[in-house]
Amino acid sequence: MAKKKTRPEPEELELPPVGVESHAHLDLEDFDGDREAILERARKTGISHLINVFLGPDAYERGHPLFTAHPEVSFLLGVHPNSADQLTGESLARMRTFFKADPRLKGVGEIGLDYYWERVDHATQKTAFVRQLALARELALPVVIHSRDADADTLDLLTANGFCDYPVLWHCFGQGLELARSVIDNGWHVSIPGPVTYKKTDDLQAAVARIPLERMLLETDCPFLAPEPWRGKRNHPALMAFTAKRVAEIRGRSLEDIWQITGDNARRFFNL
Template identity: 85%
Template sequence: MAKKKVRPEPESLNLPLVGMESHAHLDLGDFDGDREAILERARAAGVSHLINVFLGPDAYERGRSLFDDHPEVSFLLGVHPNDADRLTDVALARMRDHFVADPRLRGLGEIGLDYYWERVPHDIQQRAFVRQLELARELGLPVVIHSRDADADTLALLTENGFRDYPVLWHCFGAGLDLARSVVDNGWHVSIPGTVTYRRTDDLQAAVARIPFERLLLETDCPFLAPEPWRGKRNHPALLAFTAKRVAEIKGRSVEDIWRITGDNARRFFGL
């Protein structure tokens, strides 16, 4: 009989309570059975604050009350590019009203372009992206970007619409040095997911090595993309500790330093 793989728990890293999870989907059904326990584990692993991402106004209206007893959780709200055909005038007006009414909503996201799935025509995605960028600028809110197989067009729309040196965060960064340079040169930030711990991600690891410390954030994108040694399992915010550990190895700093630096960067980016 094969031995069961023994995986270290994130609490074993003994990180201080200064880390920040910049992108989670804890409102999804994957967490319906143990959401409270997952939030407790995040704190035990050193995560002081979390950003939960609501994919559209329906998700926000349905799920915001899940976090009524958790002031450490703030929110993003945005229509994902794969749902861009649902961004009607009514939906956009609802989003505007929610942003005005709820101080826990800290930015527009995740918004952008996704040419991988081809679920929505590119022109409709682009139109929805620009409309949400306009809303972010109107309200003075940060923007969190989803870009998959669409980096050239995403960069073009951001720069054409005057978002250079605006608070923009490139969510779930998985590319190499060229895109990292473009993001940094435009004055934007980069969020590193658990994929940085995987083998055969040399381009991503090379980019992380060169991205300035002050532009780095960490995320899980849970329940997806669990880092090693939990790859293939459900991801959750406590596992962010292992992403921090790998980034620390790449950057030649202690994991405590990276934990604090990326946490401070996230709090500053989201105005917390």
């Protein structure tokens, strides 16, 4: 009988406590059974700060008390494009109130366009996107973008609404050099997720080789998109260490350098 393969654990990489997980969904029910343990594992792996993303005002109101005892967790709040039809004047007003009351809310996101699932018509998605961009500018907060199969329209709306050289982060970047150049040329940042570790992501890896390190952050988007060697399992913040390891290999830098640089970038971007 073949011996079961043992996967390495992220704590084994012995990273310094300077990493920043820039995009997690730890409020989801996937973590209801072990959220505290997951946060402790992140700390032990060298993550000093996490950004939890709340998908709408109801999710924020329900979920932010989960992190009362964890000052290392900051928040994003935005209505996802797949729920764009739920953005009303009332929900936008609630979001504005929450942002003004809670200094742990560090940006508007994830917002944007999603033409993959086609759950909401494109016109409604665009309207919700533009309304939330206006809220971000009103509050002078960074924007975190979700774009899936909609990159041309996402770029067009950002530039048409005057967001060149504004603090914009392209979340879960998974494309190649062409999109990376457009993002960087507009003065924006990219966040690299677990798929950079996968074998058939040559375009993404080529982009990671060329993206300026000062514009790069790391994320898990957990519980989704776990990196190798944990692909197919529930993702969680500590596993971001393996994403950093692959980025370090692509860039020919030490793992510790990438961990420090991307963490510093996140601290500056979100004013942590």
